[in-house]
Amino acid sequence: EIVLTQSPATLSLSPGERATLSCRASQSVSSYLAWYQQKPGQAPRLLIYDASNRATGIPARFSGSGSGTDFTLTISSLEPEDFAVYYCQQRSNWSYTFGQGTKLEIK
Amino acid sequence: QVQLQESGPGLVKPSQTLSLTCTVSGGSISSGSYYWSWIRQPAGKGLEWIGRIYTSGSTNYNPSLKSRVTISVDTSKNQFSLKLSSVTAADTAVYYCARGFWSGSVYFDYWGQGTLVTVSS
Numbered sequence: 001e002i003v004l005t006q007s008p009a010t011l012s013l014s015p016g017e018r019a020t021l022s023c024r025a026s027q028s029v030s031s032y033l034a035w036y037q038q039k040p041g042q043a044p045r046l047l048i049y050d051a052s053n054r055a056t057g058i059p060a061r062f063s064g065s066g067s068g069t070d071f072t073l074t075i076s077s078l079e080p081e082d083f084a085v086y087y088c089q090q091r092s093n094w095s096y097t098f099g100q101g102t103k104l105e106i107k
Numbered sequence: 108q109v110q111l112q113e114s115g116p117g118l119v120k121p122s123q124t125l126s127l128t129c130t131v132s133g134g135s136i137s138s139g140s141y142y143w144s145w146i147r148q149p150a151g152k153g154l155e156w157i158g159r160i161y162t163s164g165s166t167n168y169n170p171s172l173k174s175r176v177t178i179s180v181d182t183s184k185n186q187f188s189l190k191l192s193s194v195t196a197a198d199t200a201v202y203y204c205a206r207g208f209w210s211g212s213v214y215f216d217y218w219g220q221g222t223l224v225t226v227s228s
Contacts, residue, residue, distance in 0.1 A: 036215075043220060044215070046215060
């Protein structure tokens with residue numbers, strides 16, 4: 001099973017700052033990785049798929065990069081509504097796993 | 108706009124079977140090429156994929172839960188269902204149904220609001 005490790009566990013930043021979140025896979029997942037945002041009491045929302053493709057309706061300040069084992073989600077300039085938990089997700093054979101999450105909190 | 112809504116008992120006794128249904132609106136569950144999935148999240152923890160049923164009816168399950176999980180579809184009601192047998196307190200979680208689409212892998216673009224299931228006597 002491929003394990004996804006996200007870092008940091010918690011990221012404290014201010015609105016307007018740039019956020020960089022990392023997801024590392026225990027073995028190559030090519031470019032088959034997604035990022036989700038989850039706010040308290042809500043379902044996750046798909047932000048990025050295939051490592052760098054923004055999902056429908058996702059603002060351009062969200063971008064994804066990487067391939068193989070190392071991936072990054074970048075939020076270019078944080079808006080107040082961006083403070084949430086972010087998860088990465090990949091496929092291993094016909095099963096799917098998520099990272100443990102990075103909490104993006106207001107500094 | 109596709110919408111998903113989970114329904115089922117919020118309390119299940121240990122050793123019994125957890126049963127949930129996801130009703131899909133805004134589109135036919137049997138059209139397109141989608142992977143209708145169940146995902147759960149224990150309180151304060153991360154996401155765990157449980158399993159999925161494809162439009163054709165084929166299924167795949169998380170290996171760690173495979174022996175206890177059954178996912179089925181009722182196209183006449185535009186619903187798909189989850190059964191998880193022999194539950195314990197460790198199965199207490201918010202259960203989400205979600206639609207997956209294929210793009211080299213399966214990604215989940217529409218989710219239900221989630222339903223809390225507590226396993227307790």
